[in-house]
Amino acid sequence: MTYISKPKLHHPGLLKNAAGFTRRDYEGAVSTLCAGCGHDSISAAIIQACYELDILPHQVAKLSGIGCSSKAPTYFLGASHGFNTVHGRMPSVMTGANLANRDLIYMGVSGDGDSASIGLGQFAHVMRRGLNMVYIVMNNGVYGLTKGQFSATADKGSVSKKGLPNSDSSIDLVSMAILMGATFVGRSFSGDKRQLVPLIKAAVQHKGAAFIDVVSPCVAFNNHAGSTKSYDYVREHNDAVNFIDFIESRTEITTDYAAGTLQEVQQHDGSTLRLRKLNDAYDPCDKVTALNQIQKAEAAGEVITGLLYLDPLPKDLHENLNTVDTPLNALVEADLCPGQAALDKFNAGLR
Amino acid sequence: MKATDISNPDYFHKVVDCQWACPAHTPVPEYIRLIAHGRYSDAYMINWKSNVFPGILGRTCDRPCEPACRRTRVEDETVVGKREPVAICRLKRVAADYKDDDIGAMMPKAPAKNGKRVACVGGGPASLTVARDLAVLGYEITIFDQDPKLGGFIRTQIPHFRLPESVIDEEVGFIVDIGNIEFKHKRIDSMKALLTEGYDAVFVGSGAPRGRELDVPGRQEAGANIHIGIDWLSSVSFGHITKVGKRVIVLGGGNTAMDCCRTARRLGGEDVKVIVRSGFEEMKASPWEKEDAIGEDIPILNFLVPKAVTHENGKITGVTFEKVKAEYDAKGRRNLVPTGEPDPHYPCDDVLVAIGQENSFPWIEADSGIEFDRWGLPKLSETTFASSHPQVFFGGDAAFGPKNIIWAAAHGHDAAISIHKTLQGEDASERPAPGMNIVSQKMGIHEWSYDNAPSDENRRKVPHRAKAEALKDIMAEVELGFDPDLAWKEAQRCLNCDVQTVFAANLCIECDACVDICPMDSISFVDNAEESLLRGTLMAPALNLTQDIYIADGLKTGRVMAKDEDVCLHCGLCAERCPTGAWDMRKYYVEMTQAEHACHKR
Numbered sequence: 001m002t003y004i005s006k007p008k009l010h011h012p013g014l015l016k017n018a019a020g021f022t023r024r025d026y027e028g029a030v031s032t033l034c035a036g037c038g039h040d041s042i043s044a045a046i047i048q049a050c051y052e053l054d055i056l057p058h059q060v061a062k063l064s065g066i067g068c069s070s071k072a073p074t075y076f077l078g079a080s081h082g083f084n085t086v087h088g089r090m091p092s093v094m095t096g097a098n099l100a101n102r103d104l105i106y107m108g109v110s111g112d113g114d115s116a117s118i119g120l121g122q123f124a125h126v127m128r129r130g131l132n133m134v135y136i137v138m139n140n141g142v143y144g145l146t147k148g149q150f151s152a153t154a155d156k157g158s159v160s161k162k163g164l165p166n167s168d169s170s171i172d173l174v175s176m177a178i179l180m181g182a183t184f185v186g187r188s189f190s191g192d193k194r195q196l197v198p199l200i201k202a203a204v205q206h207k208g209a210a211f212i213d214v215v216s217p218c219v220a221f222n223n224h225a226g227s228t229k230s231y232d233y234v235r236e237h238n239d240a241v242n243f244i245d246f247i248e249s250r251t252e253i254t255t256d257y258a259a260g261t262l263q264e265v266q267q268h269d270g271s272t273l274r275l276r277k278l279n280d281a282y283d284p285c286d287k288v289t290a291l292n293q294i295q296k297a298e299a300a301g302e303v304i305t306g307l308l309y310l311d312p313l314p315k316d317l318h319e320n321l322n323t324v325d326t327p328l329n330a331l332v333e334a335d336l337c338p339g340q341a342a343l344d345k346f347n348a349g350l351r
Numbered sequence: 352m353k354a355t356d357i358s359n360p361d362y363f364h365k366v367v368d369c370q371w372a373c374p375a376h377t378p379v380p381e382y383i384r385l386i387a388h389g390r391y392s393d394a395y396m397i398n399w400k401s402n403v404f405p406g407i408l409g410r411t412c413d414r415p416c417e418p419a420c421r422r423t424r425v426e427d428e429t430v431v432g433k434r435e436p437v438a439i440c441r442l443k444r445v446a447a448d449y450k451d452d453d454i455g456a457m458m459p460k461a462p463a464k465n466g467k468r469v470a471c472v473g474g475g476p477a478s479l480t481v482a483r484d485l486a487v488l489g490y491e492i493t494i495f496d497q498d499p500k501l502g503g504f505i506r507t508q509i510p511h512f513r514l515p516e517s518v519i520d521e522e523v524g525f526i527v528d529i530g531n532i533e534f535k536h537k538r539i540d541s542m543k544a545l546l547t548e549g550y551d552a553v554f555v556g557s558g559a560p561r562g563r564e565l566d567v568p569g570r571q572e573a574g575a576n577i578h579i580g581i582d583w584l585s586s587v588s589f590g591h592i593t594k595v596g597k598r599v600i601v602l603g604g605g606n607t608a609m610d611c612c613r614t615a616r617r618l619g620g621e622d623v624k625v626i627v628r629s630g631f632e633e634m635k636a637s638p639w640e641k642e643d644a645i646g647e648d649i650p651i652l653n654f655l656v657p658k659a660v661t662h663e664n665g666k667i668t669g670v671t672f673e674k675v676k677a678e679y680d681a682k683g684r685r686n687l688v689p690t691g692e693p694d695p696h697y698p699c700d701d702v703l704v705a706i707g708q709e710n711s712f713p714w715i716e717a718d719s720g721i722e723f724d725r726w727g728l729p730k731l732s733e734t735t736f737a738s739s740h741p742q743v744f745f746g747g748d749a750a751f752g753p754k755n756i757i758w759a760a761a762h763g764h765d766a767a768i769s770i771h772k773t774l775q776g777e778d779a780s781e782r783p784a785p786g787m788n789i790v791s792q793k794m795g796i797h798e799w800s801y802d803n804a805p806s807d808e809n810r811r812k813v814p815h816r817a818k819a820e821a822l823k824d825i826m827a828e829v830e831l832g833f834d835p836d837l838a839w840k841e842a843q844r845c846l847n848c849d850v851q852t853v854f855a856a857n858l859c860i861e862c863d864a865c866v867d868i869c870p871m872d873s874i875s876f877v878d879n880a881e882e883s884l885l886r887g888t889l890m891a892p893a894l895n896l897t898q899d900i901y902i903a904d905g906l907k908t909g910r911v912m913a914k915d916e917d918v919c920l921h922c923g924l925c926a927e928r929c930p931t932g933a934w935d936m937r938k939y940y941v942e943m944t945q946a947e948h949a950c951h952k953r
C-alpha cells in the first residue's frame with residue numbers, strides 16, 4: 001500500500017475511448033495490497049480491458065467474497081457498482097443481481113480460497129447455471145489475507161514459505177469449470193498482460209458463464225523457491241496454447257501468420273474471435289480433447305494458459321429460464337399485474 | 352538500445368530540467384526545498400555559490416530554467432488552465448529577502464595571497480564572478496570600471512523600480528568583502544598598456560556598451576529629442592535625466608525597450624508607446640516584461656518599421672512608419688514585406704531608440720595579440736574563454752555579444768577556472784567534472800525524506816505595488832516579492848526532479864507493480880529495440896525526443912526496463928510499490944566544479 005494517493009496528473013498524451021473516458025477513469029481507490037501483489041496487475045488488466053471495450057462504468061457490477069483478491073474490486077472501476085459478500089458466497093449474490101437486472105455486466109472477482117475452499121459449492125453451481133458473467137479467480141495457492149495457509153489450489157508437493165510440503169491434492173478450477181458447464185474458460189498469468197487483457201475482453205463479450213483462472217503470485221507468502229505459484233516458476237513453466245488477437249468482426253488481419261496458426265471462431269452475435277495458435281494440436285472448441293490436453297499438461301508440471309475452452313454458442317441462465325428481455329427490476333405494476341379481466345379469463349380457463 | 356550509464360553525471364543532471372537549463376547549473380530543487388523548510392540562508396548560499404547574485408537574479412533573471420521546467424509538460428490544462436512552470440526565479444528572491452542578517456559570516460574569506468595578480472576590465476557580473484572565484488584562492492584582483500561603482504549594467508541600466516540599488520550594494524559587498532579585491536574607478540584606454548603592468552592574467556568583462564543607431568531621415572535634425580536607449584537609461588540611473596516629454600515613442604522590442612517605456616512612464620510620459628518591426632510573439636522581450644509594460648498602460652504596436660522622423664523648426668513632431676507583414680520563404684525564413692497601406696504617423700515629443708546593442712573594443716589595439724572575427728567579436732575558445740593572447744580571457748557580454756546576467760556569471764566561473772589552471776601550469780582545456788552526491792531518500796516503507804505528493808495547484812502570482820503608487824516614484828520597487836506563506840505554497844509545486852528513480856535490474860521480479868501504479872505511464876518492460884522503434888512500444892509513446900529513455904537490461908525474461916524521463920513526477924510511487932526495492936528514489940545533488948576545486952595540484 002502507499003500513503004499518498006495516486007496523483008490525478010496523467011500523461012499528456014492520454015487518449016479517450018469512444019465512451020469519452022481515459023484509462024485512468026477506470027481506476028479505483030489506491031490499492032492497499034502488498035507491493036508487488038499479482039492481484040494489482042490483474043486489476044490493471046481489468047482497467048485496460050474495460051477502457052478498450054468503451055464500457056460505461058455505471059453498467060458494470062463488481063462482486064467479490066473475502067480475501068486479498070476479493071478486496072481488489074475496490075481498486076478498479078471506482079465508478080461502478082460493487083458488492084462485497086460473505087466468504088465464498090459471491091456467486092449466489094451475483095446470481096440474484098443478474099436475475100434482477102440482466103442488463104449489467106457482471107464481474108465476479110474471487111480468490112482460490114474464496115472459490116475453491118469455502119465457496120466450492122457455489123462456484124460449481126454458478127457455472128452449471130450458465131450465469132452471464134465474467135468470473136475471475138486471482139489464484140495464488142494460499143490464503144493471503146490470513147497470512148499464507150495453503151489453499152485448495154496449492155499443488156501437491158509444493159512447499160510453504162516455512163518449508164512444509166503440501167500433502168493434499170489440488171483442485172484445478174479450470175477443469176472443474178469446464179466439467180460444470182462454463183462456456184468460456186481460460187487461464188492466464190498476472191505477469192502477462194499481453195495475454196490477459198484480450199482474454200478478459202473476450203470474456204466480457206461472451207454471453208454466458210466465462211471463467212478465467214489467473215495465476216497471481218502472493219509476494220508476501222508464496223513467491224519462494226519450491227512454490228508453484230511464484231513469478232519465477234510460472235514464467236519457467238508457462239505453456240501458452242494460444243493468444244487472442246482480434247475480437248471484432250470487421251477488423252482486418254494485418255499481420256501475416258504461418259498457415260494453420262490462425263484459428264477463427266464464429267460467435268453468437270456473428271463476430272469472429274481470432275486466436276493465434278501456439279500449439280497446433282490444441283482446439284479449444286472441442287471439450288473432450290481440451291480436457292485431455294489440460295490434464296496432460298498438469299501432469300507434466302506445465303502451467304497451461306490461453307483460451308482453453310470455448311462454446312461459441314452459449315445459453316445463459318435467462319435463456320434457460322425464458323425470462324423477458326426487460327430486466328426484472330424494470331418491470332412495473334402494469335407489467336406484473338395484468339388486471340381483473342385477465343385474472344377472470346385465466347380463472348375461467350381452470351373451471 | 353544500450354543500457355543507460357547512470358554513473359555519467361550528465362544523465363541525471365539532464366533530468367533536472369531547470370538545473371540543466373540554467374547556464375550556471377544552479378541546484379534549483381534543492382534550494383526550493385530549503386525555502387519550503389524556511390531555511391532561507393541555506394537556500395541563499397546554494398544560489399550564491401552557483402550564480403553569485405541571488406537577490407539580483409531573483410528579481411531580474413532571464414530565467415531560462417522556467418520554460419524548461421517539467422511542470423510545463425505535466426500539468427493538466429483542464430485543471431490549471433495554462434501549464435505554468437514553478438516560479439523558480441521569484442523563489443530565489445525569497446531566499447535573499449528572508450536570509451539571516453548575519454549571512455556575511457557564511458561567506459568565505461580570502462586566504463594569504465598566492466603572489467599572482469589578475470586585472471578585470473569592467474565591473475559587471477562577469478568580472479565580479481571571476482573576482483569572487485579567484486579571490487578565495489589567494490589571487491590579488493584589480494577591477495577597473497569607467498563608472499564610479501561596481502555592478503556594470505546591473506547598476507547603470509536596470510531601472511531601480513525593478514532592482515533597488517540596496518540589493519546591488521549588498522551583493523557586490525559580499526564579493527568585495529572576501530578581500531584581495533581592489534576596485535579602481537578608471538577607464539582602460541589601452542590593452543597594450545594594461546598588459547605591461549605586470550598582471551599575470553587579464554579578464555575582459557567590458558560588456559556590450561554601444562546602443563545601435565537609428566538611421567532614418569530626420570535623425571540629425573531632430574536629434575535633441577532622440578535618445579539611444581541604454582545611454583538614456585544610464586543617465587536616468589545617474590540622475591542626469593529626470594524628465595521626458597508627455598508623448599514618447601520607444602522603438603524596439605527587447606527588454607531594453609521595456610525598461611525605457613516603463614521608465615518614461617515614471618518621468619512624465621503620459622502617452623508612451625512601444626513600436627516594433629516584428630510581430631508581438633517574435634519580440635525579444637520576455638513575456639513577463641511585456642505583460643508588465645502593458646499593465647502600465649503602454650500599448651505595443653507591431654509590424655511597423657520606422658521610416659522618417661518628422662520635425663518642424665528643429666523640433667521633433669513625430670515618426671512615420673511603414674506597415675509590414677511577415678512572409679515566409681520556402682526555407683521557412685521570415686521576411687518583412689510592405690503591405691502597401693498608407694504610412695502611419697505617430698506624433699511625439701521624444702523618441703527612445705532601443706533597437707539593439709553592439710560590442711565595441713576601441714581600447715584593444717589591433718596589434719595587441721588579440722584576434723577579432725569579422726563581426727568585431729574576439730576569437731575565443733567556447734569552453735575556456737581564452738583569446739588568442741595567452742594571458743587574456745573574455746566573458747559576459749564582451750565574449751559572444753549581449754546576453755544576460757546569468758550567462759555573465761556562468762562565463763565568469765568558466766573563465767576563472769581557465770585562469771586558475773593556466774596560472775597553475777595546467778591545461779585549461781581539461782575541464783573539471785561536476786561533483787555528484789547521491790543519497791537515498793528512503794526513510795521507511797512508505798516514507799521519503801522529501802514531500803513526494805505532487806501538488807496540482809496553480810502558479811502563484813507575485814504581489815505588485817498598486818499601479819498609481821508605483822508610477823509616481825521611480826525608486827519604488829514594483830514587485831513586492833512572495834511572503835513566506837506564498838513562497839511555501841509555490842515551493843510545494845516543485846516536483847523534486849533531482850530525486851531520481853534509480854533501477855536495479857538484479858532485484859526486479861517483473862511483477863509490473865511499478866508499471867501499474869505510475870500515474871504518468873513512464874515505465875515499461877519491453878523487448879529491446881533501436882531507439883526510434885522502442886519509443887513507440889512504451890506504455891505511452893515517447894514523443895519528446897529531447898528527453899532520454901532510461902534503459903536497464905539484465906532482467907530474467909530478457910526484456911529491458913524502459914523509462915521515459917519526460918513526464919515523470921518523481922512521486923516515488925514506483926519505489927513504494929516495488930516489493931524488492933529494485934526502484935529507489937535517490938537524490939542526485941549535482942554541483943558544478945568551480946575554480947576552487949578545478950586543479951589537480953594545489
Ligand SMILES: Cc1cc2nc3c(=O)[nH]c(=O)nc-3n(C[C@H](O)[C@H](O)[C@H](O)COP(=O)(O)OP(=O)(O)OC[C@H]3O[C@@H](n4cnc5c(N)ncnc54)[C@H](O)[C@@H]3O)c2cc1C
Nearest residue numbers: 473475476477496497503504539557558747748754755756
Ligand atoms: C536596459 C537593460 C536592461 C537589462 N535587464 C536585464 C535583466 O533584467 N536581466 C538580465 O539578466 N540582464 C539584463 N540586461 C543585460 C545585462 O545587464 C548584461 O547582460 C550583463 O550586465 C552583462 O554583464 P557583463 O559583466 O558582461 O558586462 P556589463 O554589466 O555590461 O559591465 C561592463 C562594465 O564594463 C565597463 N567598461 C566597458 N569598457 C570599459 C573600459 N574600457 N574600461 C573600464 N570600464 C569599461 C562598463 O562601463 C560596464 O560597467 C539588461 C541590459 C540592458 C541594457
Ligand SMILES: Cc1ncc(C[n+]2csc(CCOP(=O)(O)OP(=O)(O)O)c2C)c(N)n1
Nearest residue numbers: 067068069087111112113114142143144145
Ligand atoms: C466465513 C469465514 N471463514 C473464514 C474466514 C477467514 N478468511 C479470510 S480470507 C480467507 C481466505 C482467503 O483466501 P483467498 O480467497 O485465496 O484470497 P487471497 O487473500 O489469497 O487473495 C479466510 C479463510 C472468513 N473471513 N470468513
Ligand code: SF4
Nearest residue numbers: 034037068144218219
Ligand atoms: S498477502 Fe499476498 S495476496 Fe495478500 S496482498 Fe499481500 S501479496 Fe497480495
Ligand code: SF4
Nearest residue numbers: 369420421845846848
Ligand atoms: S519541477 Fe522543480 S525540479 Fe522540476 S524542473 Fe521545475 S523547478 Fe526544476
Ligand code: SF4
Nearest residue numbers: 869919920922923925
Ligand atoms: S516517480 Fe515513478 S511512479 Fe512517479 S511518475 Fe516517476 S516513474 Fe512514475
Ligand SMILES: [Mg+2]
Nearest residue numbers: 111112140142
Ligand atoms: Mg489466495
